[in-house]
Amino acid sequence: MSKKNILIIGTYDDWDRIPMETSYEAHFMAPDDDPFAIPLATREKIEAIAFRGHSFLGCAKMDAFPNLGMIANLGVGYDTIDVAHAKIRSIKVSNTPDVLTDDVADLAVGMMIAKMRNITGAHEWVSSGNWGRKGDFGLQRKVTGKRVGIAGLGRIGEAVARRLIAFNMEIHYYARSPKNHVSWHYHDDIADLAGAVDILFVTLTGGPATKGIVTRQAIEALGPNGLFINVSRGTTVDEGALLDALESGALGGAALDVYLNEPYIDPRFMQLNNVLLQPHQSSGTFETRQTMGKLQRANLAAYFAGEPLPTQVV
Amino acid sequence: MSKKNILIIGTYDDWDRIPMETSYEAHFMAPDDDPFAIPLATREKIEAIAFRGHSFLGCAKMDAFPNLGMIANLGVGYDTIDVAHAKIRSIKVSNTPDVLTDDVADLAVGMMIAKMRNITGAHEWVSSGNWGRKGDFGLQRKVTGKRVGIAGLGRIGEAVARRLIAFNMEIHYYARSPKNHVSWHYHDDIADLAGAVDILFVTLTGGPATKGIVTRQAIEALGPNGLFINVSRGTTVDEGALLDALESGALGGAALDVYLNEPYIDPRFMQLNNVLLQPHQSSGTFETRQTMGKLQRANLAAYFAGEPLPTQVV
Numbered sequence: 001m002s003k004k005n006i007l008i009i010g011t012y013d014d015w016d017r018i019p020m021e022t023s024y025e026a027h028f029m030a031p032d033d034d035p036f037a038i039p040l041a042t043r044e045k046i047e048a049i050a051f052r053g054h055s056f057l058g059c060a061k062m063d064a065f066p067n068l069g070m071i072a073n074l075g076v077g078y079d080t081i082d083v084a085h086a087k088i089r090s091i092k093v094s095n096t097p098d099v100l101t102d103d104v105a106d107l108a109v110g111m112m113i114a115k116m117r118n119i120t121g122a123h124e125w126v127s128s129g130n131w132g133r134k135g136d137f138g139l140q141r142k143v144t145g146k147r148v149g150i151a152g153l154g155r156i157g158e159a160v161a162r163r164l165i166a167f168n169m170e171i172h173y174y175a176r177s178p179k180n181h182v183s184w185h186y187h188d189d190i191a192d193l194a195g196a197v198d199i200l201f202v203t204l205t206g207g208p209a210t211k212g213i214v215t216r217q218a219i220e221a222l223g224p225n226g227l228f229i230n231v232s233r234g235t236t237v238d239e240g241a242l243l244d245a246l247e248s249g250a251l252g253g254a255a256l257d258v259y260l261n262e263p264y265i266d267p268r269f270m271q272l273n274n275v276l277l278q279p280h281q282s283s284g285t286f287e288t289r290q291t292m293g294k295l296q297r298a299n300l301a302a303y304f305a306g307e308p309l310p311t312q313v314v
Numbered sequence: 315m316s317k318k319n320i321l322i323i324g325t326y327d328d329w330d331r332i333p334m335e336t337s338y339e340a341h342f343m344a345p346d347d348d349p350f351a352i353p354l355a356t357r358e359k360i361e362a363i364a365f366r367g368h369s370f371l372g373c374a375k376m377d378a379f380p381n382l383g384m385i386a387n388l389g390v391g392y393d394t395i396d397v398a399h400a401k402i403r404s405i406k407v408s409n410t411p412d413v414l415t416d417d418v419a420d421l422a423v424g425m426m427i428a429k430m431r432n433i434t435g436a437h438e439w440v441s442s443g444n445w446g447r448k449g450d451f452g453l454q455r456k457v458t459g460k461r462v463g464i465a466g467l468g469r470i471g472e473a474v475a476r477r478l479i480a481f482n483m484e485i486h487y488y489a490r491s492p493k494n495h496v497s498w499h500y501h502d503d504i505a506d507l508a509g510a511v512d513i514l515f516v517t518l519t520g521g522p523a524t525k526g527i528v529t530r531q532a533i534e535a536l537g538p539n540g541l542f543i544n545v546s547r548g549t550t551v552d553e554g555a556l557l558d559a560l561e562s563g564a565l566g567g568a569a570l571d572v573y574l575n576e577p578y579i580d581p582r583f584m585q586l587n588n589v590l591l592q593p594h595q596s597s598g599t600f601e602t603r604q605t606m607g608k609l610q611r612a613n614l615a616a617y618f619a620g621e622p623l624p625t626q627v628v
Contacts, residue, residue, distance in 0.1 A: 011450075013453075102456070102457075102458035102459070102481075102482070103456060103457075103458070105458075106427055106431065106456070106457040106458055106481065107427070107431055107433075109423075109427065110424060110427030110428055110431055110433055110457075111433065113420055113421070113423065113424030113427065113428075114424055114427075114428050114433045114434075117420065117421055117424055117595070117598075117599070119421075119424055119425065119428045119433070119434065119590070119592065120428075120433065120434045120437050122591075122592045122593055122595055123434050123590055123591050123592065125593050126579070126583075126584075126591035126592065126593050127584055127591055129581075129584065131576075131577040131579070131593045132577045132578045132579070135577070136325075136577075136593070137593040137595050137598065138598075139327075139598050139599055139600045139603055140595070140598055140599050140600070141599055141600065141601070142416070142417060142420070142599040142600070142601035142602055143416075143417075143420040143424075143599075144416035144417070144419075144420055145416070162480055163480045163481065164480075165480065166476055166477045166479065166480035167416075167420065167477060168416070262445075263445040263446045263449070263450075264446045265440070265445070265446070267443075269440075270440075270441055270443065276433070276437055277436075277437050277440035277441055278433065278436045278437065278440065279436055279439050279440050279445045279450070279451040281431070281436055281451050281454070284431075284451065284452075284453050284454055285431070285453055285454050285455055285456040285457075286453045286454070286455065286456070287455070287456035288456055289453055
């Protein structure tokens with residue numbers, strides 16, 4: 001039996017690329033390439049796409065592949081895939097949920113402590129020899145016991161909250177409706193949540209429904225001693241308002257893993273001294289990326305076997 | 315009533331120095347100064363020392379003050395105070411336990427995540443513009459679910475362990491004897507403990523009893539994928555062996571808050587790229603330092619009032 005044809009979009013590590021090349025006739029495309037540059041005869045053979053990255057996979061790109069039946073996304077967030085169009089064309093879409101929840105929560109908590117205790121600045125203080133030359137590093141902020149807000153209490157938000165309980169924190173959250181299985185403080189408005197806490201985590205899903213949901217008003221409610229932490233998507237926050245508040249001191253500080261226009265982020269971020277900046281690495285561990293790749297391939301294999309996808313989105 | 319005379323050793327913030335100057339006739343000495351440079355008439359008046367810092371307060375220094383009756387240490391560790399000599403002379407010694415436990419545990423956990431996820435390197439990657447110019451940051455190591463060892467299960471060690479449970483870690487520990495109130499895996503030998511885990515925290519008390527207790531053998535048992543974290547005292551570890559193992563790769567990495575000869579630490583540390591270095595800032599938060607200062611002054615006040623010291627060591 002001849003191998004099925006798939007299109008691989010984005011850069012993959014060997015441990016993911018080689019198994020796909022072994023199982024399929026693999027074609028490759030960079031995220032921003034024009035799919036119509038691929039010959040029609042090849043495009044017609046493509047039955048599935050292994051998708052990775054935060055470039056847009058819209059209707060025009062999908063329609064370059066008339067026999068496309070499935071898109072296997074590497075990652076939990078699929079906000080850059082036009083799922084409405086995929087649904088119209090009966091193209092199945094899968095993602096890789098759950099397996100990265102712990103990594104994102106670990107990094108979110110690590111970013112909080114690193115920012116509050118200035119671990120990055122302290123490392124530089126020692127490495128540069130300043131400790132011996134100039135003396136004690138300045139005092140920082142205590143972590144344990146603070147009031148914390150979580151905007152978006154899905155799998156990741158709850159994993160963050162469960163870690164923060166071990167730091168004796170008072171947990172507040174925003175969600176579309178109160179969650180019955182937790183006893184934390186519910187707020188039906190993000191600005192109201194921000195006003196009630198010292199630290200605000202954003203763990204919402206991306207996409208149109210949450211675009212700009214963290215408003216200028218919410219950022220200002222968090223205030224000059226507040227810490228803003230975003231591990232969701234850059235789209236969830238009014239980024240101009242965030243930058244304004246960080247520059248003016250209306251917001252105390254931020255620890256960010258996500259931005260608009262990654263990786264070409266607003267250069268205003270680089271001028272700030274009250275931010276901790278991470279390169280969207282929340283699921284960036286060897287262990288989890290390998291698990292994500294296996295789940296992506298399990299979805300591809302199920303599709304070609306005519307079986308239900310393990311983690312289907314639409 | 316005339317004010318009592320105290321000697322203040324080390325640098326204090328205004329919020330600590332001013333209340334002491336208000337309550338007492340305060341004299342000042344830098345940690346490495348010769349106390350005999352102070353006129354005898356003054357030395358005879360000193361009844362208590364407010365001590366801070368990691369310089370040695372030995373018998374010679376104590377005996378420069380014939381009427382010394384009390385040493386109030388700012389900090390939980392009093393390994394640089396010759397308590398045996400203090401006891402012989404019936405000089406009371408107090409410290410500031412408990413109030414800094416959370417801060418030390420917070421920093422220890424933050425150092426673990428920061429090192430495993432390379433938060434410091436990732437921040438530099440974004441700040442320098444490398445993300446846009448050179449692309450993705452490398453993959454790091456997953457935190458959740460690792461096996462962790464805690465050498466020294468006192469207040470701080472237990473506070474670290476209780477936080478790590480929220481990261482679904484398997485807890486092992488070393489102590490002089492098993493602790494009945496916990497169900498974690500006990501090891502009666504630190505090298506044995508190191509061989510059983512991915513990450514080793516040292517939270518032992520300093521002083522002669524634990525000098526070099528983390529041996530070359532223990533460091534090598536932790537191994538090339540192991541992470542060594544020290545928030546206790548530099549004296550607890552064979553530092554030469556630690557540096558050798560970090561340089562050769564026999565040990566995977568280290569996150570350190572304490573060293574020999576602080577702040578003039580061994581320059582070999584600055585040449586390593588597998589370490590996270592912190593400037594002994596484990597209790598370095600505004601909130602906790604103010605609480606520590608209050609407790610130090612409460613001990614001084616109790617001494618002069620002839621009352622039991624709140625947190626007496628000897």
